Amino acid sequence: MRRGGLRGIATVVVIVAVYLGLNAFVGWNAIVWLDSWLPGYPAWALWIPLALAALGYLVGRLKFLPAPVGRGLKVFGAYYIGLFEYAVLLLPVADLVVWLCYANGAPYKMTVEATGFVVAVLLLACFAWGTWNAWTPIVRRYDIDVAKAAGGRRRLDIVLVSDLHLGNIVGNRHLDRLLPRVADIKPDLILLAGDVLDDVIEPFVRNKMGDKLGQLSAPLGVYAVLGNHEYYGGHIEEYVGRMAALGIPVLRDEWATPGGIVQVVGRKDKSAEAMDPEGRKPVAELLAGLDRALPIVLMDHQPYGYAVAAEAGVDILVSGHTHRGQFAPNHWITRRIFELDWGYLRKGKLHAVVSSGFGTWGPPVRLASRSEIVHLSVTFTGGA
Structure with a gap:
C-alpha cells in the first residue's frame, strides 16, 4: 500500500477515535448528572440511545436496513450533530465549574445538579433560537x-x-x-x-x-x-x-x-x-x-x-x-x-x-x- 493510502487510513482512525472519545465524554457527563437526580439510573439506558445517535447518520445509510428505519436513524443522527457540538463546547466549562465549586467547599451533588441544569437550559436555548433561524428565511x-x-x-x-x-x-x-x-x-x-x-x-x-x-x-x-x-x-x-x-x-x-x-x-x-x-x-x-x-x-x-x-x-x-x-x-x-x-x-x-x-x-x-x-x-x- 502506498504511503498516501496509509496516511489516509491513519487519519480516519484518528478522527474516529477522537469522535468516539468525545462521545464517551458526553455520555459520562450525562450519566453523572442523571445519577445525581435519579440514583441508580441504569447506564445502559443512556449508552444505547447515545450510540444510536452518534452513529445514526452513518448507520442509517446501510442498504440492508428497512427504509423507514434507515431514515429514522439518519434524522436522529442529524439532530444529534448539533447537540453533540454544543455539548462538547459547554461540558468542559461545566466540569471546571463543578471542580472549582467543590474545591471551595460547595456540596458536590448540588453543584452537579445545578451546573447540569444550566447546561441543559443552554442547549435547549441554542436549539430553539437556531431552529427559528433555520426555518425563518430572510x-x-x-x-x-x-x-x-x-x-x-x-x-x-x-x-x-x-x-x-x-x-x-x-x-x-x-x-x-x-x-x-x-x-x-x-x-x-x-x-x-x-x-x-x-x-x-x-x-x-x-x-x-x-x-x-x-x-x-x-x-x-x-x-x-x-x-x-x-x-x-x-x-x-x-x-x-x-x-x-x-x-x-x-x-x-x-x-x-x-x-x-x-x-x-x-x-x-x-x-x-x-x-x-x-x-x-x-x-x-x-x-x-x-x-x-x-x-x-x-x-x-x-x-x-x-x-x-x-x-x-x-x-x-x-x-x-x-x-x-x-x-x-x-x-x-x-x-x-x-x-x-x-x-x-x-x-x-x-x-x-x-x-x-x-x-x-x-x-x-x-x-x-x-x-x-x-x-x-x-x-x-x-x-x-
Missing part, C-alpha cells in the same frame, strides 16, 4: 453595477438560492417558505447554486418535491448547478433528468444566454475533480467561447478561485456551500478556509457573492447564520 439584497450592455436592459433582478438540501429533514414545508418570497421579488432570472439535494434522491422523489420546486419561474428561466452533495448521493443522471423535466437545466460545464441578455455559466462542482471521470473544465476554458461584450454570470458551488475568475472575465460569481458555518462558532473556521465564506466581495471587476444557503445540513439549526434567499439587483452601465 431575503438579503445586494446592489451591483456591471459596466456592460445587456441587450438593451438597464437592470436585472436575479434570485440566488443555494444549499436547499432537500431530503428527510428539509422538504416541502420549507419550499413553501421559498416560493412566495421568490415570487415577491419578481426576479428576471433564478439561479440554484448547488446542493439542491441533501444527498440521495429518494426523499425528493418520494415526497414529490419536484412539484414544488418546479413552481419557481422567471422570464429568463431557472438554472442550476451541481453541488458536492449531488455527487455524494450518486444519482446525478437521474437528478439532472428530473430537473430538466421541471424546466430547470442543470449546467455541467455548460452555458446559456437567456433572452440574449446575459450569459449564465454553470461549472461542475469541485467534487468532480475526484468523482467525475471527465473532471471539470478550468474557468478560462469554460468561458472561451463566450461573448465578452455581454455580462457573464458564473455559478460555482464552492467559493474558490476568485482571482482566476476575475482574470477570465467573469462579472458575477455566485456560490454557496459554506452555510457560513451554519452554527457558531463554525463560522470562525469557514472564514479562515475561504477568501469569502459569506456575503459580498469586489475583486477587480468581479462581483462575488456567497449565500449562507436556504436549507441546512444535519440538524435544522442555524446560529450566527440565517436561512436566506439572495436578491441581486444588477444595474448595467455600459450603454444600450
